[in-house]
Amino acid sequence: xxxxxxxxxxxxxxxxxxxxxxxxxxxxxxxxxxxxxxxxxxxxxxxxxxxxxxxxxxxxxxxxxxxxxxxxxxxxxxxxxxxxxxxxxxxxxxxxxxxxxxxxxxxxxxxxxxxxxxxxxxxxxxxxxxxxxxxxxxxxxxxxxxxxxxxxxxxxxxxxxxxxxxxxxxxxxxxxxxxxxxxxxxxxxxxxxxxxxxxxxxxxxxxxxxxxxxxxxxxxxxxxxxxxxxxxxxxxxxxxxxxxxxxxxxxxxxxxxxxxxxxxxxxxxxxxxxxxxxxxxxxxxxxxxxxxxxxxxxxxxxxxxxxxxxxxxxxxxxxxxxxxxxxxxxxxxxxxxxxxxxxxxxxxxxxxxxxxxxxxxxxxxxxxxxxxxxxxxxxxxxxxxxxxxxxxxxxxxxxxxxxxxxxxxxxxxxxxxxxxxxxxxxxxxxxxxxxxxxxxxxxxxxxxxxxxxxxxxxxxxxxxxxxxxxxxxxxxxxxxxxxxxxxxxxxxxxxxxxxxxxxxxxxxxxxxxxxxxxxxxxxxxxxxxxxxxxxxxxxxxxxxxxxxxxxxxxxxxxxxxxxxxxxxxxxxxxxxxxxxxxxxxxxxxxxxxxxxxxxxxxxxxxxxxxxxxxxxxxxxxxxxxxxxxxxxxxxxxxxxxxxxxxxxxxxxxxxxxxxxxxxxxxxxxxxxxxxxxxxxxxxxxxxxxxxxxxxxxxxxxxxxxxxxxxxxxxxxxxxxxxxxxxxxxxxxxxxxxxxxxxxxxxxxxxxxxxxxxxxxxxxxxxxxxxxxxxxxxxxxxxxxxxxxxxxxxxxxxxxxxxxxxxxxxxxxxxxxxxxxxxxxxxxxxxxxxxxxxxxxxxxxxxxxxxxxxxxxxxxxxxxxxxxxxxxx
Numbered sequence: 001x002x003x004x005x006x007x008x009x010x011x012x013x014x015x016x017x018x019x020x021x022x023x024x025x026x027x028x029x030x031x032x033x034x035x036x037x038x039x040x041x042x043x044x045x046x047x048x049x050x051x052x053x054x055x056x057x058x059x060x061x062x063x064x065x066x067x068x069x070x071x072x073x074x075x076x077x078x079x080x081x082x083x084x085x086x087x088x089x090x091x092x093x094x095x096x097x098x099x100x101x102x103x104x105x106x107x108x109x110x111x112x113x114x115x116x117x118x119x120x121x122x123x124x125x126x127x128x129x130x131x132x133x134x135x136x137x138x139x140x141x142x143x144x145x146x147x148x149x150x151x152x153x154x155x156x157x158x159x160x161x162x163x164x165x166x167x168x169x170x171x172x173x174x175x176x177x178x179x180x181x182x183x184x185x186x187x188x189x190x191x192x193x194x195x196x197x198x199x200x201x202x203x204x205x206x207x208x209x210x211x212x213x214x215x216x217x218x219x220x221x222x223x224x225x226x227x228x229x230x231x232x233x234x235x236x237x238x239x240x241x242x243x244x245x246x247x248x249x250x251x252x253x254x255x256x257x258x259x260x261x262x263x264x265x266x267x268x269x270x271x272x273x274x275x276x277x278x279x280x281x282x283x284x285x286x287x288x289x290x291x292x293x294x295x296x297x298x299x300x301x302x303x304x305x306x307x308x309x310x311x312x313x314x315x316x317x318x319x320x321x322x323x324x325x326x327x328x329x330x331x332x333x334x335x336x337x338x339x340x341x342x343x344x345x346x347x348x349x350x351x352x353x354x355x356x357x358x359x360x361x362x363x364x365x366x367x368x369x370x371x372x373x374x375x376x377x378x379x380x381x382x383x384x385x386x387x388x389x390x391x392x393x394x395x396x397x398x399x400x401x402x403x404x405x406x407x408x409x410x411x412x413x414x415x416x417x418x419x420x421x422x423x424x425x426x427x428x429x430x431x432x433x434x435x436x437x438x439x440x441x442x443x444x445x446x447x448x449x450x451x452x453x454x455x456x457x458x459x460x461x462x463x464x465x466x467x468x469x470x471x472x473x474x475x476x477x478x479x480x481x482x483x484x485x486x487x488x489x490x491x492x493x494x495x496x497x498x499x500x501x502x503x504x505x506x507x508x509x510x511x512x513x514x515x516x517x518x519x520x521x522x523x524x525x526x527x528x529x530x531x532x533x534x535x536x537x538x539x540x541x542x543x544x545x546x547x548x549x550x551x552x553x554x555x556x557x558x559x560x561x562x563x564x565x566x567x568x569x570x571x572x573x574x575x576x577x578x579x580x581x582x583x584x585x586x587x588x589x590x591x592x593x594x595x596x597x598x599x600x601x602x603x604x605x606x607x608x609x610x611x612x613x614x615x616x617x618x619x620x621x622x623x624x625x626x627x628x629x630x631x632x633x634x635x636x637x638x639x640x641x642x643x644x645x646x647x648x649x650x651x652x653x654x655x656x657x658x659x660x661x662x663x664x665x666x667x668x669x670x671x672x673x674x675x676x677x678x679x680x681x682x683x684x685x686x687x688x689x690x691x692x693x694x695x696x697x698x699x700x701x702x703x704x705x706x707x708x709x710x711x712x713x714x715x716x717x718x719x720x721x722x723x724x725x726x727x728x729x730x731x732x733x734x735x736x737x738x739x740x741x742x743x744x745x746x747x748x749x750x751x752x753x754x755x756x757x758x759x760x761x762x763x764x765x766x767x768x769x770x771x772x773x774x775x776x777x778x779x780x781x782x783x784x785x786x787x788x789x790x791x792x793x794x795x796x797x798x799x800x801x802x803x804x805x806x807x808x809x810x811x812x813x814x815x816x817x818x819x820x821x822x823x824x825x826x827x828x829x830x831x832x833x834x835x836x837x838x839x840x841x842x843x844x845x846x847x848x849x850x851x852x853x854x855x856x857x858x859x860x861x862x863x864x865x866x867x868x869x870x871x872x
Contacts, residue, residue, distance in 0.1 A: 023063075043180065046194070101176065120144070135303065143159075225865060254271065255267050263364070288479075294328055299330070354378070359371070415445075415447045416444075433471060452513070516562075548582050575593075666689065689719045718744075735812070
């Protein structure tokens with residue numbers, strides 16, 4: 001085959017045959033059945049020396065029968081003692097491995113990936129968007145064995161056809177790609193050479209031919225589970241809900257049913273998420289909500305079909321994470337927490353129970369991608385005890401969540417049209433707090449040309465929320481909207497409204513591939529605009545930081561994907577962002593330059609600088625007015641040592657300086673990795689940050705003389721976090737994992753003022769600092785006497801707080817049968833009351849650190865979960 005970087009490399013093909021005889025899956029392809037097909041090889045380096053011959057050759061064979069696809073690998077290595085046999089969790093891809101990607105749809109956009117390390121660890125991913133999205137949450141059932149001998153290492157793989165999706169044609173042609181990794185050289189070589197300057201992946205696969213008369217295998221899987229759980233925690237005298245020990249026995253069932261060979265129905269009844277790793281601790285004082293990654297298996301698998309990101313630009317930005325469907329809304333903590341008196345005790349559910357959920361998804365042979373998800377969450381009540389008398393209070397109504405997604409590939413996936421619709425319907429209760437109905441939807445398109453290297457894409461969205469006048473008023477005045485701002489020229493709160501309708505969209509144009517220049521240099525860029533109207537509301541089932549924005553972004557960069565000089569690869573990037581609100585007010589102008597490189601010794605470095613030359617926030621003062629933020633310049637840098645070593649490290653720093661000595665942020669992250677033996681992996685990460693704002697940190701809005709005073713202050717915020725991880729593989733299917741994270745966050749407020757002229761060009765003119773005698777603290781409350789006449793004009797609470805938390809998980813996972821698992825879990829959580837230190841006007845103190853490990857205040861959860869998967 002040609003060893004050129006031209007984008008017109010010939011497409012290879014391999015012809016398989018129906019198996020004749022039996023294969024014993026022992027990792028040694030020595031059975032006579034394998035002799036009916038020939039080895040194929042002639043791999044080409046993809047990294048680091050693209051287009052050249054690999055250091056060690058690779059061969060493979062493929063056979064099939066009525067139920068399975070069989071692959072044999074021969075990874076030749078002249079130095080078998082140098083093969084790296086590291087082990088890790090599933091989908092971590094440790095050490096040397098070999099991988100096959102199968103485009104069984106043959107749509108040239110999606111593929112199923114099966115990776116096998118020499119140590120026997122399996123990895124699997126669903127590939128979409130022509131290789132731009134690899135979803136490791138897809139966990140099919142397949143079988144494998146490996147073997148090391150004097151020629152290198154061999155492997156045998158058996159993949160059930162029921163785990164793949166394909167059409168019903170008699171004579172099939174599938175796309176395939178085989179990749180090998182030689183870890184000690186960090187070299188990857190491919191069977192079908194795909195130049196990196198092409199900017200694509202699946203559409204350039206080689207072809208697998210010879211598959212004939214494969215029966216249609218409808219996947220049927222039923223997986224019941226049983227969980228035994230015991231909770232131990234500190235007993236509270238007099239509290240009937242805190243006796244120190246609770247226990248429960250639960251059960252449920254998960255399942256899959258192939259309605260057709262293309263379309264799968266997933267369902268779960270009373271799902272259990274007890275073994276899921278805890279979310280990282282996180283505190284924000286800027287008013288924006290925290291975003292947490294989905295970790296629950298039911299919602300993670302096939303999520304690429306339901307993904308509808310409003311922006312998704314390489315240029316990034318705060319608006320880049322907004323989603324129409326954010327699955328963490330389903331089963332979240334209840335929206336309402338009742339107030340109780342001093343002599344009352346409260347028992348609150350931590351999360352809303354999911355009664356059941358079903359997901360219908362897949363892709364047809366004609367290019368239709370279909371996704372339908374429905375989930376019902378239970379009506380939840382809190383119990384209040386008043387001297388033995390108990391009463392129930394509704395904290396979350398019965399709720400239905402629905403998502404429907406449809407896409408159509410045209411012209412082999414070069415053009416795609418799609419749409420999405422979501423619906424949230426609540427069954428009464430909390431009507432003045434929550435929307436009764438919330439709907440959103442959108443249309444999207446994607447078109448590529450010139451060998452898929454140029455593209456234009458976009459989407460248009462809408463939302464409508466309905467509810468009582470009180471609920472809709474709450475939405476209008478919420479942090480994401482703030483219609484009550486007195487300087488909002490195009491907005492006003494209407495307390496009579498019972499619905500809001502918003503729109504938005506994103507349009508992007510860019511280039512991801514093409515002909516290479518000097519040293520393989522490739523130019524890429526993207527530019528576009530994203531819009532969110534003031535009434536757009538997505539947070540019932542989606543994720544949206546703020547509305548009322550028009551953002552322009554441009555990203556451009558030179559990439560050197562091939563090895564040159566002393567680099568393995570390198571990138572130089574430029575970004576700029578501009579922002580307006582819907583009244584036409586200019587709000588932000590920022591510029592960024594960043595660079596990244598990997599050296600031939602496998603060290604990686606990167607650095608970048610950003611400057612915000614102008615910035616205005618509509619949200620910072622929580623609804624009074626917009627405020628001009630100080631401009632700033634920031635710098636970041638990182639270095640990653642050679643991760644092929646048994647000990648390596650990652651270090652990053654971030655610094656930001658506000659113009660005129662108005663703000664400062666310093667952060668450092670250090671992670672150490674240690675692989676003392678093939679089966680044991682440890683890491684310890686530590687991060688510290690210091691955030692200082694001289695005067696403009698929001699504290700409170702108070703009423704004074706029929707006007708609103710916005711109180712601001714200086715803030716010094718210290719954050720310290722450590723994260724420890726341990727993974728020990730007894731076998732590839734029996735692992736022990738530990739995760740532990742202490743987290744300390746301490747903001748201290750001082751030098752209070754009120755906002756007097758929020759848009760003044762001079763920073764000091766924006767505030768009226770309280771002078772001596774105007775403000776004093778009494779029992780945790782600040783009293784303000786602006787007139788200095790001895791009469792308190794207004795008050796606000798002391799805003800200082802400490803947040804301390806320690807979370808850990810110890811999990812033993814045993815896949816005793818493919819798809820069937822046993823979990824033994826010990827989880828510990830401690831969030832103590834750490835406000836005793838508030839008078840200590842320092843950063844992270846020793847007593848705060850001690851609080852994090854106060855075992856007397858910890859809640860310990862012991863859990864055993866058993867699942868058994870029935871397969872057809």
